Amino acid sequence: MLQAVLLLAACVARHAFALDSNTSIFSPAATPAKASYDLSLFVLTITGGIFVTVGSLIVYAAVRFRRRPDDDGSEPPQIFGSNQIELSWTIIPVLIVVVMFLATARMIFAIQDAPEPPSALDVTVIGHQFWWEFRYPAQHITTANELHIPVSDTSTSRPTFMKLTSADVIHSFWVPRLSGKIDLLPNRINEMWIDPHTPGLYVGQCAQFCGVQHAKMLLRVYVDTPAQFAAWVKQEQQPGAQDPAVAAGRHDFETQACMNCHTIAGTPARGQFGPDLTHLASRKTIASGAADNTTENLERWIDNPDLIKTGSLMPAMHLTTDQVHDITAYLNTLQ
Amino acid sequence: MAGSSIPVPGGLGATGVTDAEAEGTWLEVLHSWVVTADHKKLGIMYVLYALFFLAVGGIEALIIRIQLFFPDNHFVSAETFNRMFTMHGTTMIFFVAMPLVFGFGNYLVPLMLGARDMAFPRLNAFSFWMSAFGGLLLYYSFIGGVGLQGAGSAPDVGWWAYSPLTARAFSRGHSTDYWALSLIVSGFGSIGVAINFIATAFCMRCKGMTLFRMPLLPWLYVVMSGLVILAVSPLTAAQVMLTIDRYLGGHFFDTQAGGSALIWAHFFWIFGHPEVYVLVMPAFAIMNEVIPVFSRKAIFGYPAMVAASVAIGFVSLGVWAHHMFTIGMTSIGNAFFVLSTMLVGIPTGIKIFNWIATMWGGKIRYTTAMLFCVGFLLQFLIAGLTGIILSVEPFNLQLHNSYFVIAHFHYVIVGGILFAIFGGIYYWFPKVTGRMLDERLGKWNFWLFVIGFHVCFDVMHVPGVLGMPRSIYTYEADRGWTTLNQIVSVGAAIQGIAIAILVYNIIHSCLKGAVAGPDPWDAWTLEWTTSSPPPPYNFAIEPVVRSRRPLWDLKHPNDPDEPVEEGMSYSGRMPPS
Numbered sequence: 001m002l003q004a005v006l007l008l009a010a011c012v013a014r015h016a017f018a019l020d021s022n023t024s025i026f027s028p029a030a031t032p033a034k035a036s037y038d039l040s041l042f043v044l045t046i047t048g049g050i051f052v053t054v055g056s057l058i059v060y061a062a063v064r065f066r067r068r069p070d071d072d073g074s075e076p077p078q079i080f081g082s083n084q085i086e087l088s089w090t091i092i093p094v095l096i097v098v099v100m101f102l103a104t105a106r107m108i109f110a111i112q113d114a115p116e117p118p119s120a121l122d123v124t125v126i127g128h129q130f131w132w133e134f135r136y137p138a139q140h141i142t143t144a145n146e147l148h149i150p151v152s153d154t155s156t157s158r159p160t161f162m163k164l165t166s167a168d169v170i171h172s173f174w175v176p177r178l179s180g181k182i183d184l185l186p187n188r189i190n191e192m193w194i195d196p197h198t199p200g201l202y203v204g205q206c207a208q209f210c211g212v213q214h215a216k217m218l219l220r221v222y223v224d225t226p227a228q229f230a231a232w233v234k235q236e237q238q239p240g241a242q243d244p245a246v247a248a249g250r251h252d253f254e255t256q257a258c259m260n261c262h263t264i265a266g267t268p269a270r271g272q273f274g275p276d277l278t279h280l281a282s283r284k285t286i287a288s289g290a291a292d293n294t295t296e297n298l299e300r301w302i303d304n305p306d307l308i309k310t311g312s313l314m315p316a317m318h319l320t321t322d323q324v325h326d327i328t329a330y331l332n333t334l335q
Numbered sequence: 336m337a338g339s340s341i342p343v344p345g346g347l348g349a350t351g352v353t354d355a356e357a358e359g360t361w362l363e364v365l366h367s368w369v370v371t372a373d374h375k376k377l378g379i380m381y382v383l384y385a386l387f388f389l390a391v392g393g394i395e396a397l398i399i400r401i402q403l404f405f406p407d408n409h410f411v412s413a414e415t416f417n418r419m420f421t422m423h424g425t426t427m428i429f430f431v432a433m434p435l436v437f438g439f440g441n442y443l444v445p446l447m448l449g450a451r452d453m454a455f456p457r458l459n460a461f462s463f464w465m466s467a468f469g470g471l472l473l474y475y476s477f478i479g480g481v482g483l484q485g486a487g488s489a490p491d492v493g494w495w496a497y498s499p500l501t502a503r504a505f506s507r508g509h510s511t512d513y514w515a516l517s518l519i520v521s522g523f524g525s526i527g528v529a530i531n532f533i534a535t536a537f538c539m540r541c542k543g544m545t546l547f548r549m550p551l552l553p554w555l556y557v558v559m560s561g562l563v564i565l566a567v568s569p570l571t572a573a574q575v576m577l578t579i580d581r582y583l584g585g586h587f588f589d590t591q592a593g594g595s596a597l598i599w600a601h602f603f604w605i606f607g608h609p610e611v612y613v614l615v616m617p618a619f620a621i622m623n624e625v626i627p628v629f630s631r632k633a634i635f636g637y638p639a640m641v642a643a644s645v646a647i648g649f650v651s652l653g654v655w656a657h658h659m660f661t662i663g664m665t666s667i668g669n670a671f672f673v674l675s676t677m678l679v680g681i682p683t684g685i686k687i688f689n690w691i692a693t694m695w696g697g698k699i700r701y702t703t704a705m706l707f708c709v710g711f712l713l714q715f716l717i718a719g720l721t722g723i724i725l726s727v728e729p730f731n732l733q734l735h736n737s738y739f740v741i742a743h744f745h746y747v748i749v750g751g752i753l754f755a756i757f758g759g760i761y762y763w764f765p766k767v768t769g770r771m772l773d774e775r776l777g778k779w780n781f782w783l784f785v786i787g788f789h790v791c792f793d794v795m796h797v798p799g800v801l802g803m804p805r806s807i808y809t810y811e812a813d814r815g816w817t818t819l820n821q822i823v824s825v826g827a828a829i830q831g832i833a834i835a836i837l838v839y840n841i842i843h844s845c846l847k848g849a850v851a852g853p854d855p856w857d858a859w860t861l862e863w864t865t866s867s868p869p870p871p872y873n874f875a876i877e878p879v880v881r882s883r884r885p886l887w888d889l890k891h892p893n894d895p896d897e898p899v900e901e902g903m904s905y906s907g908r909m910p911p912s
Binding site for chain 2: 021022023024025026032033035036039040043044047050051054055057058059061062065066067068071075076077078079080081082085086089090093094097100101104105107108109111112113129168169170172174176179180181182183185186187188190191203204205206207208209210211212213214215216218310311
């Protein structure tokens with residue numbers, strides 16, 4: 001019943017209201033999310049059965065034993081208990097708990113303790129207020145907010161194994177269609193793995209309150225075909241583009257405070273506090289998904305970050321309009 | 336029903352002592368309340384204090400719901416929203432739910448034990464004023480929280496206040512200090528009142544009332560008090576450590592100096608999970624008193640109810656890390672907390688079955704109080720089942736910190752605990768004020784609250800399933816959460832109206848309600864043997880009891896209550912057919 005209600009509600013939300021959610025935990029696209037989904041159906045069936053049984057008993061007792069208008073005012077027979085009945089409704093729940101626990105424990109060990117295959121891709125995820133840093137240690141790539149990983153289907157199994165930590169406060173990595181969430185803690189490394197079966201974009205967001213802009217700490221995971229992924233890696237390994245046409249913007253970037261926080265590989269900018277901008281122009285969004293990566297948004301963002309994401313840790317640098325314009329032009333060349 | 340107050344051998348009943356404090360000037364009356372050590376007055380003050388903060392926390396909830404009505408809404412800023420949900424959670428747990436259950440216990444435990452007051456009346460007054468001062472400290476943060484660095488006003492770190500977000504580096508100003516101090520202060524009050532409940536139940540029972548003739552309500556308050564002592568102490572210790580971190584350069588939770596973020600989470604949930612049972616034990620206690628009276632039957636399986644309560648108390652101390660499945664424990668650790676959490680369902684199930692069995696074969700009178708109890712049963716059943724769902728670790732990794740969890744614990748706290756408390760208010764209001772609450776307004780109150788509750792919290796599960804995390808001040812329009820959030824907000828508003836009706840009903844009935852008499856519900860426990868409201872010191876002559884339901888025995892001399900010898904004797908007998 002509960003299962004039916006939940007699934008029905010999810011369906012209603014999707015179809016009747018013509019809504020669509022790309023973050024539903026009931027449309028899994030990778031093994032950990034699928035395992036959780038399968039187990040959820042099992043548990044929802046059991047709890048649904050309990051709900052129907054016990055709920056019916058409550059409703060039946062409440063309706064059947066109401067005092068009737070023609071009641072004679074006498075008290076009903078007093079019953080103080082029954083060892084047999086009470087024993088039965090103790091033992092049956094014990095059996096249910098044993099079954100559910102064993103099913104759950106089996107799944108915990110299968111997912112959490114899965115060994116890492118040699119073909120796996122390693123990614124280090126570092127949470128920041130309020131953005132995501134992704135490092136690919138074997139590929140020597142650093143990027144931000146938009147994670148690219150290869151598809152892992154039956155023809156090529158290449159799961160992604162992630163080590164997660166935080167630079168400041170606790171965050172949580174949650175892309176519902178790929179996996180359950182795992183927290184990112186400072187001074188601690190957590191692990192999770194995903195193996196998306198179909199290419200595409202999967203979205204999610206930080207799931208542990210981490211400060212003012214927790215709500216705008218969005219996550220995008222691009223699952224690429226092996227060829228796309230190889231091309232992306234190759235591109236990301238290049239240093240930042242050096243287009244003479246935007247030399248003024250680059251000069252501004254390297255002489256203002258920008259480079260204190262941001263890295264652009266191949267230039268003197270090696271700041272670590274903010275996202276790596278070496279290939280900013282190849283990203284679809286800025287400010288951790290808070291806005292599309294358009295020239296207009298980028299200018300507003302550089303001019304005054306609070307216009308897009310109040311409370312983000314990037315300060316407004318009080319640049320002139322020309323400087324904003326030039327820096328934006330420079331960043332737009334960083335493919 | 337009316338006039339069923341029966342003469343009680345042994346001198347139980349109204350003493351004829353007039354309420355001296357009712358006379359005198361306004362200032363003298365106020366003074367008498369401030370300096371009182373009377374458990375009844377303190378109980379009333381606890382409840383009024385909680386109802387005041389219920390309104391405050393409710394307004395905060397409505398602000399949250401207005402903000403979430405549209406995606407990318409700008410009703411309040413991100414900072415304000417974060418303050419609102421932090422204050423809403425902290426207020427509702429520490430300054431609504433806790434004082435409500437303490438207030439009920441304060442008023443009822445001595446009366447049901449046939450005692451003249453709590454074991455330590457002055458400690459009792461001290462505990463109340465500490466709790467009250469804690470609430471004031473928390474709200475003073477709106478004024479005093481700004482601090483020198485201007486990053487202040489009310490706390491905005493979430494009511495769980497995970498470190499290191501509470502470290503000075505991430506939370507400037509004094510708002511977090513006010514939060515920590517208010518919980519330290521009110522924590523002392525909670526521990527004081529818990530010691531008092533235990534001492535009262537063990538030492539102040541009237542003649543003939545063995546532990547197994549004690550009504551279930553004091554029993555559950557004993558279990559609750561044990562949990563308060565074991566759970567609030569670590570919280571208080573954690574707050575002290577946090578304050579040391581923030582003011583004296585300690586590094587308990589300061590990750591930038593090698594402290595541990597994880598250890599705060601453990602401290603918090605070692606408090607936080609038993610806290611749920613601290614609140615739900617009194618709700619169970621109210622069920623145990625109200626359901627039998629309106630079903631006209633003795634509670635089914637009294638010893639099992641006591642055993643289940645004690646079992647829940649013990650098991651609930653070993654489940655805290657199910658709030659932390661995502662924090663990165665070992666697979667063995669995760670499996671352990673799955674099992675311990677599922678085990679809580681067994682004694683809880685026993686309780687639900689016993690309440691159904693109590694209603695079974697009865698003649699149920701649907702007063703407002705009983706309606707709230709039936710609402711509790713159905714809603715607590717669902718809350719318990721979503722709790723079992725959440726205990727399944729692989730599924731929990733998806734649901735944790737999503738709106739599904741928010742819906743689940745509001746189901747427990749509103750659909751369970753608050754429904755029980757409201758039932759308790761309708762049931763004992765005549766005893767406390769001597770006047771009946773209006774039943775017609777009561778029905779409006781109940782049905783609006785039921786409708787609002789289900790519109791709000793049933794629907795709230797769905798955005799969680801669709802990936803909506805908690806604590807977000809706004810959400811993306813393309814996620815499909817908008818309509819659901821709007822329905823939830825409408826439900827919240829309906830509940831607001833229902834609670835306004837309750838407040839109106841309380842004020843209206845205090846002044847103009849029908850006179851109740853000592854025993855308006857034809858009930859069976861000792862509080863109904865004395866006048867309404869009870870005189871100072873409750874009983875002119877100490878009552879003597881020979882069973883769990885002394886008034887039943889008096890009203891039905893030919894069909895006495897189940898005999899209980901000294902100690903436990905449980906025959907499990909059925910009535911002669």
